[in-house]
Amino acid sequence: MSKKGTVVLAGLMTLLAGPISLAAESISTTIHHSYQAPRALGMGDAFVAVANDYTAMFYNPAGLARREDGQINMSMSFAGTPGVMDFYNEFSEIESSGQSESDKTQAILQLIDDHYGESMQFRLQPLEGVWVRPNWGIALIPADVSLDFAMHRQVGPAIDTTLYADTTLALSYADDIKSVSHGRLSVGITGKFVNRAFFSKSVAASDFASQDEVIQTSDLLEGYTLDADIGALWTPELPDSGMWSVLRLARPTFGAVVRNVGEVGFGQSLGLINKETQNDTPEKLYRVVDLGSRWEYPSMWIFGGRGVLDIRDINHPEFSWRKGLHLGFEFDWTMTSWWKGHYRFGMSQGFWTAGLSAELGIFNLDLVSYADDVGTRNTPVESRFYATKLSLDF
Template identity: 70%
Template sequence: MFKRGSFLLSTVLCASVLTEVALAAESMSTTIHHQYQAPRALGMGDAFVAVADDYTAIFYNPAGLARRESGQINLSMSIAATPGAKDFYDEYKEIEDSNLSEVDKNTAYINLIERHYGDNYGIRITPMEGVWVRPKWGVAFIPADVSVQMQMHRSIAAAIDTKVYADSTLALSYGDDFSWFNNGRFSMGLTAKFVNRGFYSKIIQSTDLATSDQIVRKEDLSEGYTIDADIGMLWTPEIPSEGLWSFLQMARPTFGAVVRNVAETGFNNSLKLINKEEQTVNPAPEKLYRVFDVGSRWEYPSAWIFGGRGVLDVRDLGHPDFNWRKGVHAGLEFDWFVYSWWKGHYRVGLSQGYWTAGLSAELGIFNLDLVSYADDVGTRNTPVESRVYATRLNLDF
C-alpha cells in the first residue's frame, strides 16, 4: 500500500515538474508589440491617432490621407536599442568564441545571466523603409522590420526570456472625406496590408546557449503570412464663432479612432521565405490582434516661429495584455519653422507610464529623428521599464 502511494505521489510530482518545464518553454513577456512605430509619434508619447498628418498615416490612421494637400516620398532607415544590449552581446560572444568545453561554457553562461538578473535588452532595426503618399492614397513597403527582446530571469534555472519578430510589410491605403456629415469635417480611411512574419518566443536555458553557436537561429523561427486591414476615422467638429464653446476655435480639436487588424486571421499560411524547409514543430507566429485606438488633438496658438499641439490617446483596447497603464498615451509637440527647407519639432510625452522625448530636424530633403521612450516589460501586476533610444535617417521628397 505504501509503495503504491509513493508511486502515485512521485507520478504527480513528476507531472508537476514537467508541466512547469513546458510552461517555461514559452516566453512570459506581456509586452505589447506594435507592428509599426514612428519616431515622431514615439516622442510625443506614441499618441498619434488624431494627428496622422504625414506619411506614417498609412499605419497610424489612414483617414489622415484624406486631408493631405500634397505628395510625399519618404525613404528611411532606423535603429532602436536599449543601453547595454551591445555590451551583453559582446560578453556572450566572448564566451562563445572561447575554447571552453561544453560544460565550462554552460557554467560561464549561467554566470553571465546571473550577473544580469533583472536586466532587459532589446533592439529593433529597419534597414530600409519606403513610403509614398498622395492626397487620398498611399503605398508603403518595409522589406524587414526586426525586433529582439531579451529579459534575464530565473525560471527553473538561469534563463533568457526571448522574443523575436521579423516582419515584411506591403501596405496600400485610401482615405476620403464624407460630405454628408454636416457637423464639421469627417474623414475615413482604409489600409490593406500583407505581412509576412518570422517569430520566435522561448525561454532559453544556459544549456541551450552552450550547445548552440547562436542565441537564436534562423531555423528556430516560425513563419507565416496574413492579409488584414485597418479602418480609421478623423472628425474635426465645426465650432461656432459665438456662444459657450467659441473659445475652442483656436484649439481646432480633432478626434480620431482606428480599428486595427479587423480580420485577425493569424499567420496560418507560409511562403517559406525565411525557412525553406517544411515546418513541422514550430507553431504559427503571434497574430496581429484586433485592437481599438482612440485619440484627440488640440492645437495651441502659434507664436513667432513656433506652434504645436497636445495629444491624448488610449491605445490597444482589446489586446489580451492591455491595462490602463499601458493604454494611456499623451504628449506635446512644438513646431519651429524658419524656411520651407529648414524646420523641425520638439516633443515630450508619457507612454505606458514612462516619459518620452524626441526631436526632428529637416534640412532640405534630409531629415533626422531622435527619440527616447520606454516599454513596459514587466508582468501584469509589476511594471518594469525598458528604456530605448532610437534614431531614423530620412530622405524626404
C-alpha cells in the same frame, strides 16, 4: 565577431542554423506594435488624431484625406536598450578570453545569472519606403526585426527570447464624407500583406552557452496574413461665439482606428524562411481599437505645436489603462520651407518619452527615447529604448 556575439548584437536569428534545446514558451507581457515612428514615439506614441505625415498609413489612414501634396520617404531606423550593448560587450570578452570551453560555459552561465530580471530589446528596420499622395498611399517595409531578451532563473538560468521579423506591403485610401454637417469627417483604410517569422521560447542558459549557432530556421514559425486598419478623423465645426468659441482656437480633432479588423492570423505560409511543415503559427495581429484627440496651440512667430491624448490597444490581451494611456506635446519651429524642426515630450505606458527632429532640405534626422512596460499588470517594469531614424524626404 563570434556567431553568438552577432546574435546578441543584431538579433538576426533567422539567418542562423544549428541545434538547440527549447523549453517552454517565452513569457512576454509587452504589447508589440507592428509599426512605430520616432515622431509619434517622442510625443508619447499618441498620434491617432494627428496623422498628418506619411506615417498616417499605419497610425490612422484617414489622415491621407487631408493631405494637400505628395511625400516620398526612404528611411532606416534602429532602436535598442542600453543593456543590449552592455551584455554584448561582456559576452564578447568571455568569447575572446582564451578560456577552455568549460570555463567559458561557466562564465556565460554566471553572466546570465548576473543579469537576472533584466530585459534587453533591439529593433532594426534597415529600409522603409513610403509614397503618399492626397487620398492614397503605398508602403513597403522589407524587414522589421524585433528581438526581446529577458533573463530569469525559474529552474536554472534561462533567457526568454521573442523574435518578430515582419515584411509588410500596405496600400491606403482615404476621403472625406461630404454629407456630414457641423465639421469635417474623414475616413480611410489601409490594406496590409504581412509575412511574419516568429520565435518565442525560453532558452536554457546552458544551451545558449554551449552552442556556436543559436537557433535553426526550422524553429521559426512563419506565415502570412491579409488584414486591414480602418480609421476616422473628425474636426468639429465650433461656433464663433458662446461657451464653445474658446475651443475654436485649439482646433480640436478626434480620431479612431480599428486595427487588424480581420484578425485572421498567420495560417498560411509561403515558406520564404522556414520551408518545413509547421504545427503552429506566429503570434497574430490582434484586433484592437485606438482612440485619440489633438489640440493645436496658437501659432506665434516661427513656433507652433499641439497636445495629444490617446487610449490605445483596447481589446489587446495585455491591455491595461496604464499601458493604454498615451499623451504628449509637440512644438514646431520653421525657419524656411527647407529648414525646420520639432521638439516633443510625453508619457507612454506610464513612462516618459522625449524626441526631436531636424529637417534640412531632403535630409531628416529623428532621435527619441521611450520605454515599454515589460512587467505584469500589477508590477510595471520599464524597458528604456533609444532610437534614431535617418530619412530622405521628397
